Amino acid sequence: MQTITELALPYLPMEEASFAENPWPGLEAARRQHPWLSRCAFGYAVHQYDAMRDLLYLDRSLTGAYEDVVDAMEAHGTPWGRFQLESLLASSGESHKRIRAVLAPAFTPQQANRHRPLMRKVISDLLDEWVPKGAFDFEEFASYFPITVMCSLIGAPPEVIPRLRSSLEAFGLSMSMDRAFLPNLVEATETLDAFVQDLVAERRGNRRAKGKEDLLEILVSTQESGGLSERELYDLLIFLFVAGYDTSKNALTLMMDALIDRPDIYRRCAEDIDYCRKVVEESFRFLTTATIPRRVTRDITYRDVLIPEGTVIFFPVSIAGRDATAIEEADSFDPDREQSKKHLAFGMGVHICLGQFIARAQIEEGLHLIAQRIRNPKRAGPSSWRPFFGVWGLKGLPIEFDPAPALETVD
């Protein structure tokens, strides 16, 4: 057995813009040198699918590495730093369980399905507004979709969206590990905090009747009955707006980017919602957004390597589904493949994405209607890439297309 520090490991340059633009040569080189592990800025990176899945399962030996992230950003004492250290992702044990239990009933697959008509209505209204243009930035268009759905689910008026969008954009770079973003992150945290405090104050003056409760009502009532502190209530609301924004928008944009090159698949999505489910799942495998940071809380031995307490490990689940050692024909986009659910897009273990059923439902419904109304999409300009650390994805996706009416009426 060897200790992790004694291994001759490749270096995965995840902090470099060139890696974010094209991670594949770097990953291939790393995988040639070591089957599952690299060094990277701020710690180690696991670059193999099975190793990511196995290690992320070891919840009792891992915690979110948010202390390390806040250290690296030199952000202790800032509102953003405080939020990172106290958010749901940073919590563990009983306190994580308690907060997750408050949210869980609102995030079941059944609840997500109940919201499908709302999702259809939101995307349909957006398409009515944007499709007549014949050309636009798809990423910008997509940025209005999950946040409008989130506002409706929580119980916030959609008029707040233009005001929130720039803060959510800024906050999306939270895990990018780049200190240059800190002033924007602090400002975004302050804006979002003031927004959720106003939202709660308004709700306290205007309660929802029994049987008509939305998520905000449930959270405010839980706080009043002692299930959440006032600060936890605000942080949870900030977290929900943030968690579903960048991830969903970037996943939708990455999926559109992949489908522009696969017109047959895209055309079928307009007609067949069941096929959309397969395309969305394949898209989560093909390329998604997240890199998960963890700190080892007690020594782990994995595949004969000792990973001591205190080691910081990053899990780039965004590219896990393209690992040819675990997935057949990993580079081909095939919605009919048997292994389409073999991906880690939503993480693994106790922090596995609580919004995954909502995310799936809204991207499926979105894709079905987008493919009807935006016919023959083509790229109309260059895109660039977001930082790979944190929430990765395309920055801009200019498209042109043939506008078309919906194939079915959306009520």
Ligand code: HEM
């Ligand atoms: C395509 C869209 C999405 C992706 C790729 C995604 C990805 C992830 C990942 C990878 C994690 C685990 C992070 C970790 O282990 O440290 C996570 C956690 C979480 N996500 Fe998502 N997410 C998406 C959409 C959403 C949506 C729409 C919501 C809310 C409506 C949401 C709410 C959450 C929550 C609450 C957690 C934290 C769970 C916990 O700490 O117990 N996510 N997400």
